[in-house]
Amino acid sequence: MNNQRSFFFNVDWLTVILYLALCTVGWFNIHAAVFDDQHPGFLDLETNYGKQFIFILSAIVLGTVILLLDSRFFSALAPGFYVVTVLLLMLVLIVGRNVGGNQAWIPIGSFRLQPSEFAKFTTCLLLARYLSGTNIRITEFKSFLTVAAIIGFPMLLIMLQPDTGSTLVFCSLIFVLYREGLSPLFLIIAGLLITLFVLSLLFNQLILIGILIALVVGAIFLFKLRRETLVVLVGGLAISVLFVFSVNFIYNNVLKSHQKSRIDELLGIANDVRGAGYNVNQSKIAIGSGKMWGKGYLQGTQTKYSFVPEQSTDFIFCTVGEEWGYAGSLGVIGLYLFLLLRIIYLAERQRAPFSRIYGYGVASIIFFHVIINIGMTIGLVPVIGIPLPFISYGGSSLWSFTILLFILIKLDANRLGLII
Template sequence: MARSTEANVSVFRSLDWITIGLYLLLVIGGAVSIYAASYDFDRASMFSFAEFSGKQFTWIGLSLILGCVILLLDYRLYEAYAYPIYGAVLLLLLVTIFIAPDIKGSRSWLVLGPVSLQPAEFGKFATALALAKLFDSYNFRLNAKISNYLRALIIIFIPICLILMQRETGSALVYLSLIFVLYREGMSGLVLFSVLCTVTYFVVAVKFASPLVLGLPLGEFTVLLLICLVFCLMLVFYCRDIYIARNVILGMVGAGIAVTIAALCDVPVPGLVFFLVMLGAAMIYVSLVMFHHQIQKFVITMAFAVVSVMFMFSVNYVFGTVLQPHQQMRIKVALGIEEDLRGAGYNVNQSKIAIGSGGLTGKGFLNGTQTKLKYVPEQHTDFIFCTIGEEEGFVGSVGVLLLFLALILRVIAIAERQRSPFGRVYAYCVVSYLIFHLCINVGMVIGLCPVIGIPLPFFSYGGSALWGFTILLFIMLRIDASRKERRD
């Protein structure tokens, strides 16, 4: 008994109070924003507390209690029960698919009387625990065996599939951010680079369907150009062979100049054939002269280019047939291809107007007109950042962004000071989720990302998300606080 009290005291002594301070600032900021977003000019005198903010204060109170309980529990509990917790949450996710009512096409909300819970939010910490436990197993190194990758990916993809089956695409995509963890734990940077290239090629290919350049749509032309550029850069920075790279670059530039001149003289040049022949020639040259001690890197470089070309050809197919029409529309709106101000683009346009009208210092607390007058839909949930942008202006919204940045950097620092892979991997999961939520949510509100319905952590109205992130963060704090205990 005495020992445990002593341990608890030491928990609070070794807690990372900076993180807790940031957490409290964000949560309070969120509550204030929700109060502002659901504040009603006309009924202000009738209800001193708007309904949403009243509820949210309850959720916040419960979160704080939850946080304390998590801190008081033994840290070994989280390690020992990582897999059972993961299993239980997966089961909950599975059950949800069948018993949840259909709300706007998704089956992700469990309705328990007056409260609704979204189990997908609790999948985050459970998956983080399971992943951390996996990396913590004896002598586990990600790069040691291909099956290790497989095990990590299985842990990540089971919740993704279950949440996709609930038709909550946004929440499912969040788990993809765990790729950062894999990167930190030794996955090649090439994979991240490929993801970046994939996204870039996709956006460019879809966005610029016209005009035609050398018989190719501008988008495909640009992608092919990028593929050539990436090929050259990989020869320089990845294969580190300046000699071969120089010859390839010179050859390509030469061919490019020749084709440009030909095109200017009205000689018809089939652009696709030109690029394919040029890339082919470059590859034949590289395979003839490459050094055998570096053969793997050259092969990867060439394979990368080949796969990129194939990817480009399949983009139109994927976009046209795999994605649902409303998803296509959201992507098109985000890329600025379609300006659909009454449909999918309405939210984004209205939220840009609301934020834009905030100016440097904003219109003042409770004085926003755009968000109050219900121009912005979902103003207290996914689009809460609008209220901040409108009422607190540039200063306020940058402040919130910097708070989040501080929290993320702090969690990275915590992650790096962990002695066990368990703590480190878990903390990096937290980092990944936070980064993804912040980037996508704020990105969509300011019109830089497609509209994917995920909340802004700690700010958006909703108990499940708040609880999910509170549990996520406080388990990390508890594990971190135990790093001194572990010395014994």
């Protein structure tokens, strides 16, 4: 009895309340987004909001089960979980159902399972298991290569579906590596490459290369550089030139037409509000029309009359903006910010390296999803089709985020008795 009482008080109920609040927000907005006068009931299982209610109840049961398991279970079986999801990612390439150009779902009766969603938490578990091992240092080449393989293998399989959005989510785990000692230089390089990628699309590649060469030559003549610095500078120039040419090749020969169109629309290279830019344009109209306080529940005309595509999944935030206004949108963003800060707080107070590393993995993945999903609805990032955590419609998404978060809650509840 004492152990049960201790467990009850150790669970971080504030995080659980934030989770339930976001799930509730999602349910009401899914109801508003796809409301049908022929099916007015909240629990009509023929509708997305009826199905989402079942998904939420099952997710709560799943979270409860996780809280009742032994904390050591997750570390011990991390490799097994990882292998299972990798096998599912391979299986989906063979028997998966193609939806919207992505072969990412395994049909199970009337339900569709998306393995890429579950690969996120299993990769976090294995990454935490490896990095928390004895004498593992991320700064060593062998360790870095192993970490790259752990993260990169599921990324490769997901890219083959092809699901660009879910693939890019795994890149967020670089923040975990940074927290565990990876040099900030990698983040700086990543930022520079992103900038160079954008510039390569906006400007003529020969002019851009000429500017890079001029900057390097100018630095050589203006500053007294050491030989080592000079070698790094020239080497960086050579890599930058190759990168510029590779961007051009990938853009023209690898990316699909709809992906190129979305990038062109974002960067202002093209302005096609009836074609590639239609989704984002309608999304911005919906959010903007809500103004400060919104149009009111079930009063959103843009979403109600299906002007906004994927309105209960990828573009669910449009319903928040249109019906709840800027105030409601800020409220939802505030819930996410509070949750992320809480997750980081939980991660930092862990005694076990495994728990801390896993906690930062949870924060990184949720942060990436929130920033990219909301960013694409307001036209700040390309449309890559990833759900808004706990709010977008979908069983696989909700269950995977629930597992991701509740494993951390369980590890935190037992933080005083678990040292891995």
